[in-house]
Every structure is written in structure tokens, then in C-alpha cells.
Amino acid sequence: MGESKKMISSVEWEKKLNDVKIQKEDMNRLVMNFFVTEGYVEAAEKFQRESGTETGIDLGTIIDRMAVKKAVQCGNVEDAIVKVNDLNPEILDTNPQLFFHLQQQRLIELIRNGKTEEALEFAQEELAPRGEEDQGFLEELERTVSLLAFEDVANCPVGELLDISQRLKTASEVNAAILTSQSHEKEPKIPTLLKMLIWAQRELDQKAIYPRINDLSTAMLEESAV
Amino acid sequence: MSAATNRTATAGNLSNNGNTTNQQDPASYFLALARQGSPPPEGLTGGADEEYEREDVPTELNTINSSGGFVVVSTDKLSVKYTNVNLHGHDVGAVQANKPAPVKRLVYYFEMYVKNAGARGQFAIGFTNETFKMRRQPGWEANTCGYHGDDGHLYHGHGKGQPFGPTFTTNDTVGAGINYGSQEFFFTKNGAIVGAVKKEITGALFPTVAVHSQNEEIEVNFGQKQFAFDIKASCSFFSSLPCFCWINLSVCMMTFEYERLERMKQHLRIDKTPLSPNASYKLVRSYLLHYGYEETLNSFELATKNTVPPISMSQENGSDVQDIMYALNQRRELRQLIRNGEIDAAINKIRQWFPQILEPDYLLQDDKSATCFLLHCQKFIELVRVGELEEAVNYGRMELAKFFELPGYNDLVQDCVALLAYEEPLQSAVGYLLEGTQRETVADTVNAMVLLTNPNVKDLQGCLQSYLERVVRQLTVCCLEKRSLSGNQGECFSLRRALNSNYNAKGS
Numbered sequence: 001m002g003e004s005k006k007m008i009s010s011v012e013w014e015k016k017l018n019d020v021k022i023q024k025e026d027m028n029r030l031v032m033n034f035f036v037t038e039g040y041v042e043a044a045e046k047f048q049r050e051s052g053t054e055t056g057i058d059l060g061t062i063i064d065r066m067a068v069k070k071a072v073q074c075g076n077v078e079d080a081i082v083k084v085n086d087l088n089p090e091i092l093d094t095n096p097q098l099f100f101h102l103q104q105q106r107l108i109e110l111i112r113n114g115k116t117e118e119a120l121e122f123a124q125e126e127l128a129p130r131g132e133e134d135q136g137f138l139e140e141l142e143r144t145v146s147l148l149a150f151e152d153v154a155n156c157p158v159g160e161l162l163d164i165s166q167r168l169k170t171a172s173e174v175n176a177a178i179l180t181s182q183s184h185e186k187e188p189k190i191p192t193l194l195k196m197l198i199w200a201q202r203e204l205d206q207k208a209i210y211p212r213i214n215d216l217s218t219a220m221l222e223e224s225a226v
Numbered sequence: 227m228s229a230a231t232n233r234t235a236t237a238g239n240l241s242n243n244g245n246t247t248n249q250q251d252p253a254s255y256f257l258a259l260a261r262q263g264s265p266p267p268e269g270l271t272g273g274a275d276e277e278y279e280r281e282d283v284p285t286e287l288n289t290i291n292s293s294g295g296f297v298v299v300s301t302d303k304l305s306v307k308y309t310n311v312n313l314h315g316h317d318v319g320a321v322q323a324n325k326p327a328p329v330k331r332l333v334y335y336f337e338m339y340v341k342n343a344g345a346r347g348q349f350a351i352g353f354t355n356e357t358f359k360m361r362r363q364p365g366w367e368a369n370t371c372g373y374h375g376d377d378g379h380l381y382h383g384h385g386k387g388q389p390f391g392p393t394f395t396t397n398d399t400v401g402a403g404i405n406y407g408s409q410e411f412f413f414t415k416n417g418a419i420v421g422a423v424k425k426e427i428t429g430a431l432f433p434t435v436a437v438h439s440q441n442e443e444i445e446v447n448f449g450q451k452q453f454a455f456d457i458k459a460s461c462s463f464f465s466s467l468p469c470f471c472w473i474n475l476s477v478c479m480m481t482f483e484y485e486r487l488e489r490m491k492q493h494l495r496i497d498k499t500p501l502s503p504n505a506s507y508k509l510v511r512s513y514l515l516h517y518g519y520e521e522t523l524n525s526f527e528l529a530t531k532n533t534v535p536p537i538s539m540s541q542e543n544g545s546d547v548q549d550i551m552y553a554l555n556q557r558r559e560l561r562q563l564i565r566n567g568e569i570d571a572a573i574n575k576i577r578q579w580f581p582q583i584l585e586p587d588y589l590l591q592d593d594k595s596a597t598c599f600l601l602h603c604q605k606f607i608e609l610v611r612v613g614e615l616e617e618a619v620n621y622g623r624m625e626l627a628k629f630f631e632l633p634g635y636n637d638l639v640q641d642c643v644a645l646l647a648y649e650e651p652l653q654s655a656v657g658y659l660l661e662g663t664q665r666e667t668v669a670d671t672v673n674a675m676v677l678l679t680n681p682n683v684k685d686l687q688g689c690l691q692s693y694l695e696r697v698v699r700q701l702t703v704c705c706l707e708k709r710s711l712s713g714n715q716g717e718c719f720s721l722r723r724a725l726n727s728n729y730n731a732k733g734s
Binding site: 006008013016017018020021022023024025026027029030031033034035040042043045046047049050051052164168188189190191192193194195196197198199200201203204207208210213216217218219220221 | 262493495496497499501502505506508509510512513514517519520521522524525526529530535558561562565662663666667670685692693694695696697698699700701702703704705706707708711712719721722724725
């Protein structure tokens with residue numbers, strides 16, 4: 001079994017909770033960080049006005065970033081690439097994997113629109129050279145090109161490439177790369193804090209019995225079964 | 227409403243003097259908050275760095291227990307010289323720091339600079355426990371650890387050491403540290419990591435240096451000067467193995483903060499935890515609703531509906547969730563007025579919309595309304611801010627005097643009144659009252675009290691704190707408790723530090 005766990009009563013636990021000093025402005029910063037990193041420019045502006053919290057970043061850069069993300073999400077990859085290079089040409093230069101995924105997405109979109117000849121040409125000229133440099137790229141390339149082999153693309157083994165989730169994945173990747181290039185974090189802090197809470201409670205479960213938060217969206221404390 | 231029967235009604239714990247007559251007044255929670263800005267008593271750093279606040283740190287060498295007769299410690303207690311002629315293994319000149327290494331942090335580190343290698347260069351740096359005999363080299367005795375300059379070996383509790391790193395001599399700077407995250411000792415030479423060993427010694431550990439041949443002389447650095455090994459900004463890359471491993475010296479040298487890298491390792495582990503995708507969105511939305519940030523909320527809701535794919539933020543079981551859309555528009559307006567310092571206008575609106583929260587006996591047995599009190603204090607502060615001192619005095623006599631001497635209220639009254647005494651109140655100890663955060667606290671108080679007027683309210687605590695805040699508190703307490711149940715060493719969660727840190731490093 002293990003050693004017996006420490007029992008902490010609700011009353012004791014509530015007291016510990018209330019002893020923690022939290023500054024309102026820090027909570028506001030958490031929320032602002034969320035808006036800014038996820039790209040909700042207008043919400044960030046309104047929040048700055050309503051709460052007096054600084055955005056901490058030039059909102060113009062968010063607008064640019066969101067335009068790139070949106071372009072990829074809508075399948076306008078060429079447009080996205082132009083925009084990324086306008087923002088910062090180094091991003092694609094220093095991110096071969098990202099660049100490959102963007103090119104791959106372009107290929108997928110060509111295939112989706114039935115432009116078979118153009119797709120093959122594009123694959124041979126733009127993607128094949130990259131495939132030669134890197135085994136992983138080559139495999140991805142082959143997977144993508146194999147879409148052309150099927151009549152019923154939606155149900156073929158690589159059909160997921162045509163799914164919107166593929167676009168979202170690529171969009172996320174480019175979003176993260178832009179944030180990184182701006183020395184900003186890739187993810188907002190709130191999801192990280194939530195993961196830390198799940199992890200911390202799991203770790204503490206091994207040593208103590210105490211009121212837990214089991215539903216993150218309401219943050220209600222629940223007594224643990226003994 | 228019966229606040230008394232609600233298990234989560236812990237307002238009684240919250241008034242700053244533990245005053246039981248405020249047992250049921252939720253606003254007393256804010257009375258404590260209203261003084262949160264005041265500077266803490268001497269000796270404490272307070273605020274977000276609480277884990278540092280109660281620990282002493284080494285600042286100089288301990289001359290009282292050092293092996294007298296073999297060494298001379300300088301008057302500034304930061305240098306040691308071996309004056310004797312060493313004859314055997316029990317005439318080492320070892321010196322400990324005046325305090326043990328602090329434990330409530332991720333890493334502790336100090337350095338030693340060799341001024342003179344003397345006859346044989348037999349110096350050492352490391353950590354020793356309280357009962358260590360100062361006539362021995364650190365590492366030769368149980369519960370001690372030392373990196374020795376003459377052979378570059380690491381000694382970890384016996385007279386026989388193991389090959390560890392390079393030797394070191396005149397003009398070299400060596401460092402020794404404890405990594406509480408991985409529970410290891412680590413050592414550096416001239417700004418680069420040499421290696422690390424698992425720390426199995428428990429209890430207080432004193433930074434220790436030693437000299438052992440004639441004319442050896444070394445200088446210590448407990449942080450009063452910049453370190454050669456930039457603990458905050460350069461190190462070699464560590465592979466992200468779980469805790470309790472030997473740190474591998476990788477061929478690849480990148481610049482990372484040593485501490486930050488350690489945190490990154492933990493971060494990577496935590497990052498793999500599965501999380502429901504919209505949890506963050508729901509918490510942000512409920513935060514905005516809670517505090518009445520109406521315009522932000524509308525903008526946010528619109529934007530999330532238009533994202534690809536649209537994000538749903540409504541609660542699954544709507545019936546269990548508090549109706550925090552209650553009085554959203556009015557709360558927004560009240561917050562705006564208070565944030566602008568328009569206290570009279572705010573009070574008028576409250577009288578118009580929610581007169582009951584200004585009534586003295588609302589929810590209480592005693593006859594004072596903390597909400598009223600905080601609003602009056604703020605009005606007083608606003609008068610002082612614009613220099614209307616005479617009017618402030620009159621106002622104070624009218625509205626604040628009756629709270630004088632009352633436990634829970636007295637401290638704040640005194641601080642307010644003290645504002646009158648200074649020509650430059652902002653520079654004084656009560657200057658915090660003039661900061662924007664004070665208005666914010668009053669706005670939050672009014673907001674909470676309005677939420678409580680909702681006849682459908684079920685959760686008292688939910689009116690005082692947003693769900694997001696509850697999450698942060700729970701996280702903090704879980705970490706604190708976990709630490710205290712595991713030897714009380716290492717770092718704890720701090721929101722301020724999490725906000726200021728950036729796990730994103732170039733090249734990662």
C-alpha cells in the first residue's frame with residue numbers, strides 16, 4: 001500500500017486558500033495575455049479601456065498575425081506566405097519545417113480544387129527538392145501526392161489531409177512561429193496554469209486527502225472520498 | 227440569504243484582524259484587501275515572492291566556528307587565507323557561511339575565486355552540514371560534499387573521491403550550487419558547468435570553502451557581486467529527462483537561463499497533461515462576467531463565434547452555474563465611475579439601484595456597512611488627491627471618525643488620516659492609498675456586493691472571487707502543500723513569477 005495520507009479538512013483548506021495573496025492586476029494581466037496571444041485584438045483593446053491593463057504588445061502585430069492565420073485557415077496559403085514574409089522574412093528562412101508544411105498545404109489545396117496537373121508540377125518543382133533533403137519531408141510529400149491516386153479522396157487512407165483540421169494545424173504552426181519570432185510565448189498562460197493545476201492535484205493526491213477542483217470551468221471544490 | 231449555513235462562506239477568516247463580529251460580512255473580505263497595498267513590516271518582502279520572504283541567506287563567512295589557528299578570515303568576512311603549514315589531514319582550514327543555503331527556491335548558488343594557490347593548491351568548495359568539523363575538507367565527512375582543486379575530484383562523504391572535473395588554481399572561479407528541482411549538487415568552473423551529483427543529504431547545508439596549504443587564499447561571492455557562471459543566463463543544454471538524473475553535458479552549448487531551463491523541463495512534463503480545449507475560454511468569459519467587463523465580454527463573445535471552428539463557451543449544465551449576467555450593465559457603470567474617482571456619482575447610482583448594500587444592517591448583525599466605509603474612505607482619498615485638504619478633514623470628521631478604534635476598520639482609517647500629514651503623500655508609507663489599485667479594490671467590493679443582491683445567488687464565494695481566481699488559489703495551495711509534505715524544499719507556484727517568465731527561448 002503506501003504510507004497513510006494526510007487528511008486536510010475543508011475548513012483548514014479554505015483557510016489556506018484565503019491566505020494566498022492575489023493581486024487583481026495580476027489576474028487582469030492573465031486575461032490580457034490570453035487575448036493577446038490568441039489574437040483577439042478588439043477584446044484586448046476593450047479590456048485595456050475597461051480595466052486599465054496594458055496590452056504589453058503592439059496590437060498591430062496581432063492583426064498581422066491573425067491575417068496570416070486566417071489566410072491559412074481559409075486555404076489561401078500563397079497569400080499567407082506573402083504576408084509572413086512581409087511581417088518578417090526570417091521566419092520562413094529559419095523554419096524549414098514550417099515552410100514545408102505551408103508548401104504541403106498549398107499542394108493539398110491544389111488537389112482539393114481538382115487542379116491535378118498544376119499539383120503535380122508544384123510537387124515536382126517545389127516540394128521534391130525539399131524531400132531530397134529530409135526523409136521526413138519525403139514521406140509527407142509521398143503521402144500528400146498519394147491523394148491523387150484515389151477516386152474517393154474523402155475516404156482514402158490519407159483523406160484526413162483534406163480535412164479542415166489539417167489547415168488548422170498548419171495555421172497553428174505558423175501562428176506559433178510568428179509569436180516566437182516576436183519573442184512572445186506560443187501559448188497563453190491560462191491553459192498552462194490549468195494543466196499545472198491538474199498535475200499539482202495529481203501529485204498531491206499521492207500524499208494527502210483534501211478538497212479538489214474537478215470541474216475546471218466552475219472551479220468548485222469537492223471533498224475527496226476517503 | 228443564509229450565509230451562515232453555506233460551507234463556502236469563509237468571510238470570517240478574512241478580516242485582517244480576525245475579528246469575529248465581521249464574521250458574516252462579505253465586504254470585510256475587501257477590508258483586508260484594501261490594505262494589501264500597504265508596505266509589509268520590516269524584514270519581509272511580501273507580495274508575490276512570499277517564498278523568499280522568510281528565509282535568511284548566506285551573506286558572509288562564519289568566523290565564530292571556523293578552524294581558528296589555521297586560517298585568517300578578512301575583516302569583511304569574504305576572504306580566507308591559510309596561514310599555517312599543513313602537516314596532516316586534520317588541519318584543514320574550512321569555513322562555512324554564516325547561514326545555511328535557503329531552500330524555498332529552485333536553485334541556490336555561490337562562488338569562490340582563487341587568489342593564491344599557495345604551496346599545494348589544496349582548496350575546495352562545497353556544502354557541509356551543521357555538525358561538520360572545520361578541520362576537514364568538505365566532502366571527506368558524511369553529510370558533506372566538496373569539489374577539490376588539487377585533483378579535480380568530487381568528494382561525497384568519504385575520504386576517497388571520484389574523478390569529476392578539471393583541477394582549479396590561481397585566478398580560477400569555481401561555483402557550487404543546489405538544484406532543488408532535481409535534488410542535485412552542481413559545480414562550475416570559470417562560468418561553465420563541470421557536473422552534478424545527486425543530493426542525498428537532508429537538513430540545513432552550509433556553503434563551505436576550504437584552504438589547506440601555506441599561503442592559499444580565496445575569496446567568496448554570495449551574490450554581492452555578479453557571478454562568473456551566469457546562473458540566470460547561461461548554461462549548457464540539458465536533456466529533458468525526468469528528475470533525479472545525472473545532468474548530461476551535451477556537446478551542444480546554447481544560452482539558456484539555468485533556472486529557467488530547469489523550469490522548462492518541468493514545464494515540458496506538465497505540458498503533456500490533457501486539457502479540455504474550451505476550459506480556458508469558459509474561465510475567461512466567466513471572469514469578464516464576474517467583474518462586469520461588459521464591452522470586453524461582448525467583443526470576446528462575438529470574436530469566438532467567428533473563429534474557425536467557432537468556440538462554444540456556454541456551461542454544460544446551466545442550472546448549476548450562478549447567474550452572473552445579473553446587473554451586468556449597472557456593475558459596468560459603477561466600476562467605470564469608481565475607477566475614475568467619481569465616488570459621489572457612484573454612491574448616488576448605488577442608492578438608486580441597490581440601496582440595500584449601503585444599509586448598515588445588510589447581511590450583518592452589527593451596525594456598520596463595510597461597503598459604505600470603503601466608499602467614504604475612497605472619497606476622502608480623492609479629496610486629498612486634488613489637494614482639497616480642508617474639505618477632506620470635514621468629510622473625515624463626518625463619515626470616517628465613527629470607524630476609528632473599530633477592529634477591522636481602524637488600520638485603514640488611520641492610514642487615510644495619515645495622508646494629511648505629508649506634503650508628498652505618494653512617497654510616504656501610506657502612499658499606496660493614492661494608487662489606482664485602491665480604486666480598483668473599492669470597485670471590486672461594490673461589484674461583489676451587487677452580485678450578492680441577486681435573489682438567485684447560490685454560492686457566496688462565487689460573488690467574492692472569480693472562478694479563475696479560485697483556480698489560481700487552488701494551484702498555489704496545492705504546490706505549497708506538496709512542497710511542505712516533501713521536505714519543504716524547492717520552488718512554489720507564484721502567479722507573479724509565472725506572468726513574468728517566458729518559456730519561449732530563441733533556438734528552442
